[in-house]
Amino acid sequence: MGMISRVRGRIRSDSFSKIHIKSEDKIANIVWLISLVLLLPYWAPRGLLVALGGAWLMAAYTCLVLPVLISANYKYPARWYPAVANIARKVATRLQSPVLRVWSVVKVAYSPIDRAERLFLQLNNLSTMISQLLIFAACDRLFVSRGRLTCLYSLMFYNVITYSVNYIREICTKEDWSPYVNVTRHSRVKHLAMSATKIVLEWTKAVTFVVTMTFILLTLGLEQGLDHYKPNFLYTIITATYYLLTEKTFLELWPLALAALKLERLEGMEALYSGVWARGVTTAIAVPLVPALAWHERYRLAFLLAYICVYVHGRHRLGEALVKYNEACDSLARFRRATPEELSTLEDVCAVCLGTMKSARVTPCAHFFHADCLRRCLATTDRCPICVRPYVFC
Structure with a gap:
């Protein structure tokens, strides 16, 4: 009995008395276990997810x-979270130099492919x-049923519309309506060969435009010749x-359309904004199509779409x-925007x-310029276009 009491007292004094489980640790462990349970549906079979509701x-x-x-x-992290983060940080530090060496080798090996990609994009x-x-x-494989030639018909139809838009734009912006071509710029003598060529080209464009519009009307109105x-x-x-x-x-x-809206927030840089928006939207359109094609087992088309588009x-x-x-x-960030009160009193x-100037940027020498005009001037010189002083910012 004496030995049992001594062992019992030692256990109470040495072991379990030193173990204190905090309430925050309990909550952290419970949160971690619940997280594991709630993440189990991601490991479920594909058929179960489709049966329950799909994507x-x-x-x-x-x-x-x-x-x-x-x-x-994040609010209740388990005790082993910081230890794992430290281990991962140490491993990343040790692997940094080998990864950089491997990355340099990959860049050298990829440089011919990079040049080929740039050459491909130069062929606009x-x-x-x-x-x-x-x-x-x-889109043909995903959204059209039994439409094998729909993509070719669509591209041809859009190209026809593009040609019509080009022709109408050329007519609207045309300044010289004379059917003749002079020998020199300031001469009144007609060049017979070039005048005949110009007349033939203009009539060819007009006839082609009439045929194109007739084709569009037949396609939309009568629906002939397009079975698929x-x-x-x-x-x-999506395709349009x-x-x-x-x-x-x-x-x-598109920059002309944005300029017609007269949005002062764009500050006359419609070409830059339209370029970013157009490229961003086209890339965003292509991104979700890749996993959709892979889901329908169109792996080659998915790979080409992911790589090129x-x-x-x-x-x-x-x-x-x-x-x-x-x-x-970045070049315009140093120049502040002009306030409406300053623009109203400027005239x-x-x-x-x-x-x-409905919107302007102010230089340190108190001169006002359009943001796009100032940006173009900064590309050539770092001096004010009016007083020719270098910009000094406090």
């Missing part, structure tokens, strides 16, 4: 549950047409949006547009473009 149910579950789990684990018409065909083919052309609403919206944001003709018209166009064209936009914003025009 929409999974997306709703993710939006509702994951933010709660992240915030709960070809690269644009290939990307359009890939998007149209993806059966697009639905979603297919038309992608085509309008990638075709050169419409890319030149997402990676190549996103990395180069969207990247270049973002670089130009960021450079413009002056921009010294660069001689246009009225």
Whole structure:
């Protein structure tokens, strides 16, 4: 009995008396276990998810549950979270130099592919047409039932519309309506060969435009000759949006449309904003089509779409547009915006473009310029266009 009492007293004094489980640790462990339970649906078989509601149910579950789990684990972290973070930090530090060496080797090996990608994008018409065909083919496989030639018909139909827009734009912006060509700029003597060529070209354009409009009317009104052309609403919206944001003709018209809206927030830099928006929207259209094609087991088309329309166009064209936009914003960040009171009392025009100023930037020497005009001046010199003083910022 004496030995039992001594052992019992030692246990009470040495072991269990030193163990104190805090309430926060209990809550952290409970949160961690509940998180494991709530993450189990992500390991469920594909057939179970489809039976329960498919991708929409999974997306709703993710939006509702994951933010709660992240915030709960952030507020009540388990004791082993910091230890794991320290171990991961140490491993990343040790692997940093080998990873950098491997990355340099990968960059050297990838440089020929990078040059090929840039050469491919320099062929603007070809690269644009290939990307359009890939998007149209993806939409054809996903949204059109038994429409094998829908993508080709759609591209032809959009090209016809583009030609009509180009012709109408040329007529609206045309200044010389004379059918003759003079020998020299200031001469009145007619050049017979060039005049005949100009007349033939103008008549050819007019006849082609009439035939094109007739084709559009027959296609839309009588629906003849297009047995496989059966697009639905979603297919038309996606393909038309992608085509309008990638075709050169419409890319030149979007800045004019933005300028017609007269949004003072854009500060006359509609070309930069439209470039970023167009490239961003086209890349965003292509991104969800890749997993959808993989879901329908169209792996080759999914790979081509991910590489050309997402990676190549996103990395180069969207990247270049973002670089130009960021450079413009960084160069103008030093100059403050003019207040409405200053513009109302100014009653002056921009010294660069001689246009009225509804929005302006102010230089340190108290001169007002349009933001886009000032940006173009900063590309050539770091002096004020009026007083030719260097900009000094306090």
